[in-house]
Amino acid sequence: MLLASLVEPSFGLIFWMTLSFLAVLFILRKFAWKPILNGLKERETSIADALNEAKKMREDMVRMAAGNEAIMRQAREDRELLLKEARDIRDKEISEAKVRAKAEGDAILTRARADIQNEKNAAITEMKNQVASLSILVAERILKDKLETGAAQHTLVDKVMAEADLRKS
Amino acid sequence: MMSLKALLRLASLLIGTLLMGSAYAQDEGHDHGEIAHDHAEEAPATVADAHTIAHAEQGGGKFNAGKLIMDHIGDEHGWHLWGHTTLPLPVILFDTQRGLQVFSSSRFEHGHATYEGYALNESEVVAVNAAGNVDEAATANIWDISITKNVLSLFISLAILLVIFISVAKAYTRRAGQAPTGMQNLLEPIILFVRDDVAKSAIGEHKYQKYMPYLLTAFFFIFLNNLMGLVPFFPGGANLTGNIAVTLVLALITFVIVTINGNKNYWGHILAMPGVPKWVLLILTPVEILGMFLKPFVLMIRLFANITAGHIIALSFFSLIFVFGETSAGAGYGVSVMSLAFTVFMTMLELLVAFIQAYVFTFLSAMYIGAALEEHHEHKESII
Numbered sequence: 001m002l003l004a005s006l007v008e009p010s011f012g013l014i015f016w017m018t019l020s021f022l023a024v025l026f027i028l029r030k031f032a033w034k035p036i037l038n039g040l041k042e043r044e045t046s047i048a049d050a051l052n053e054a055k056k057m058r059e060d061m062v063r064m065a066a067g068n069e070a071i072m073r074q075a076r077e078d079r080e081l082l083l084k085e086a087r088d089i090r091d092k093e094i095s096e097a098k099v100r101a102k103a104e105g106d107a108i109l110t111r112a113r114a115d116i117q118n119e120k121n122a123a124i125t126e127m128k129n130q131v132a133s134l135s136i137l138v139a140e141r142i143l144k145d146k147l148e149t150g151a152a153q154h155t156l157v158d159k160v161m162a163e164a165d166l167r168k169s
Numbered sequence: 170m171m172s173l174k175a176l177l178r179l180a181s182l183l184i185g186t187l188l189m190g191s192a193y194a195q196d197e198g199h200d201h202g203e204i205a206h207d208h209a210e211e212a213p214a215t216v217a218d219a220h221t222i223a224h225a226e227q228g229g230g231k232f233n234a235g236k237l238i239m240d241h242i243g244d245e246h247g248w249h250l251w252g253h254t255t256l257p258l259p260v261i262l263f264d265t266q267r268g269l270q271v272f273s274s275s276r277f278e279h280g281h282a283t284y285e286g287y288a289l290n291e292s293e294v295v296a297v298n299a300a301g302n303v304d305e306a307a308t309a310n311i312w313d314i315s316i317t318k319n320v321l322s323l324f325i326s327l328a329i330l331l332v333i334f335i336s337v338a339k340a341y342t343r344r345a346g347q348a349p350t351g352m353q354n355l356l357e358p359i360i361l362f363v364r365d366d367v368a369k370s371a372i373g374e375h376k377y378q379k380y381m382p383y384l385l386t387a388f389f390f391i392f393l394n395n396l397m398g399l400v401p402f403f404p405g406g407a408n409l410t411g412n413i414a415v416t417l418v419l420a421l422i423t424f425v426i427v428t429i430n431g432n433k434n435y436w437g438h439i440l441a442m443p444g445v446p447k448w449v450l451l452i453l454t455p456v457e458i459l460g461m462f463l464k465p466f467v468l469m470i471r472l473f474a475n476i477t478a479g480h481i482i483a484l485s486f487f488s489l490i491f492v493f494g495e496t497s498a499g500a501g502y503g504v505s506v507m508s509l510a511f512t513v514f515m516t517m518l519e520l521l522v523a524f525i526q527a528y529v530f531t532f533l534s535a536m537y538i539g540a541a542l543e544e545h546h547e548h549k550e551s552i553i
Contacts, residue, residue, distance in 0.1 A: 006413070009243060012261075012314045013414035017323060021390070021418060022326045029382035032334035034359060036382060040339030048347045107343070 204401050218345050232495055234488035242408040242480050244319045245292045246274035255279070258321060262287065262294060263312040274315070287311075322407035324416070334389070342527060363388050363531060371535035376542050382534065387419060388531040395476060395523030399516055410526070411476030413469065420469035423534040424462075428510050431541040464537055468530060478518045486511045 147153050204372055248256040257275035264270055272284060280289035286307075288297045289332065294315070296307030316324075340353045349357045368377040394415075397405040409415055437443060439457040441450055486508040495503025 006239065006243060009412075009414035009417045010317075011312060012317060013244065013319055013323075014418055016316075016320045017415050017418040018421075020323060020327055024390075025383060027331060028386050029332055031386055032331075032338040033341050035338040036334070037378070039345060039447075040357070042362070043346050046268045070399060096363050099444075109531045117367075165390070166289075167171060 182311075193234055196398060232491045232494060233487070235486065237488060238481055238484045239290075241406075242411055242477050243292060243485055245319055246277065246289065246294070246315055246405060247279075248318045248407075256403070258316045258318070259373050260287075262316040263314060263315075264296075265310040265312070266287060266307070274513070287392055306452045319407050319409055319412055319415070321403065321411050322397065322408065324403045326397060326409065330386070330389055359388075359392075360385065365529070367532050367535050371532060371537040372542060377535075380426065381539050383422065384535055387422075387534065388527050390473065391419070392523060392527035395527060396520075398480065399523065408477065408480050411473055411480055412475045416469040416473040419472070419530065420465040422539060423468060424465035426534075427464075427537045427541045428461075428529065430538065432544070434543060435541045464533075467535060468533055472526055472530050476520060479515070479522055483512055483515050486515065544548065 147156065186248055216531070225476055246260055247258050250256055255275075257273045260270075260272050260274050260276070262270040270285070270287070276282065277287075277289045280292075282288075283297050283301060286296055286298075287523070288301070288303075288305060294311060294313050296304045296311060298307075299305045315345050333356070337356055344350070363385055364377075364381060366492035368381055368386075371377075373378060391410055394410040398408055398410060400406060440454060442453050442457065447451060490501050490505045490508050491502040
């Protein structure tokens with residue numbers, strides 16, 4: 001019975017197969033399949049997490065880049081503003097200084113002019129005095145010369161007297 | 170116990186009847202077997218592979234391909250390694266009359282000697298009387314749980330599974346979250362394949378986890394033994410997944426899992442298919458109940474037949490060499506070239522079959538489990 005032996009399940013093999021297969025099934029379930037399947041699942045979740053995190057970080061980076069851009073722009077604007085202010089201040093200072101310098105110069109000039117005027121007046125007065133004293137001196141000389149003789153002196157007195165009569169009348 | 174044995178006989182008879190088509194060939198093979206057996210007594214040899222084919226030929230007997238093939242795909246006490254060297258294996262008998270008997274298979278001297286009232290008859294342990302004739306009544310009392318070639322092969326394959334997967338599991342805990350390396354790298358795609366394409370797709374995202382250990386163990390057990398069956402020498406060469414006892418146990422486990430986990434919906438569909446007129450149920454319910462048993466039965470037959478067929482074909486090509494070699498040595502050498510080419514081709518095919526059958530068994534098991542757990546009231550075609 002060759003074929004019969006082929007399709008007839010032998011008791012011994014069924015016995016050992018059931019016993020050992022189930023034993024191995026339970027051992028593998030506890031010591032192999034559980035850690036393997038858990039490991040696979042953990043790795044899958046960790047990879048998924050890492051990918052999500054990377055995505056989030058990339059988005060953050062984009063956001064941060066946009067933020068940086070804004071900050072840079074702001075900084076540039078600030079710098080422009082500062083420079084402008086500085087320029088304005090400088091210009092203002094320069095113009096103020098100019099005004100002040102001009103005023104100072106003007107004051108100095110005015111003072112100088114006044115001084116000059118005073119000096120000139122003083123000089124004129126001086127000159128006048130000197131001219132007066134010179135005139136007096138000249139007149140004195142002339143008079144001295146003219147009234148040296150007695151006749152001359154009489155003439156004069158007469159003349160003055162005449163005039164004084166005229167005025168009294 | 171006797172009733173259990175009777176049941177076993179009945180089951181084998183059933184299987185035999187189902188394979189009626191080949192029953193004729195069986196009888197022929199049976200006759201040849203008898204002849205070969207007679208010859209074997211003159212030239213002792215437990216024919217198992219090409220070495221011994223040559224040996225049997227030198228022994229003067231006429232080469233019997235049927236006997237050679239059947240011996241190879243069957244089981245034996247002791248593992249023929251090469252030439253005259255056979256690895257003796259322990260014979261363990263539970264005799265309801267005489268108690269537990271343990272002795273080495275070498276005591277039988279390849280079926281020529283009797284030992285303490287036991288003898289080998291066509292690789293089966295029988296009780297013999299003092300005259301040396303088979304004692305049928307005493308034989309019925311023997312429960313043979315010997316470590317045969319197939320049992321040893323089973324142990325070896327299970328040991329390999331344990332070593333490989335426990336070490337791989339260690340790699341997963343030691344290198345948690347890191348990229349796989351070595352053996353882990355080799356097996357991970359297959360584990361993921363079983364998880365994603367078998368369990369998840371057939372059982373569903375939420376319930377598959379509970380059944381993963383069985384599906385993975387069954388898959389790798391079948392796959393490994395299919396591959397080991399292709400290796401022609403020790404520790405391969407046994408036809409384990411092509412043995413009906415092994416596939417029977419595997420199918421039975423699937424059947425038990427399906428039956429235990431079947432929900433209300435599953436039983437409702439079997440006992441009273443919803444939406445069907447009452448009188449149709451008279452026909453449908455027996456068919457559904459039959460289908461319940463037929464599914465694991467087909468699982469058993471499919472794996473057994475596929476693997477056994479592969480072994481038979483490969484061995485047939487080898488046998489051709491010796492069949493032709495008997496007419497003339499030249500023809501034998503000539504045919505050997507062809508045979509070798511064909512065997513290489515067949516082995517390639519068998520490598521594919523080894524994976525496909527492991528996949529098919531696991532996938533169908535998962536489908537049946539999935540069907541037993543299904544909650545929806547969709548009417549799906551039952552898959553056998």
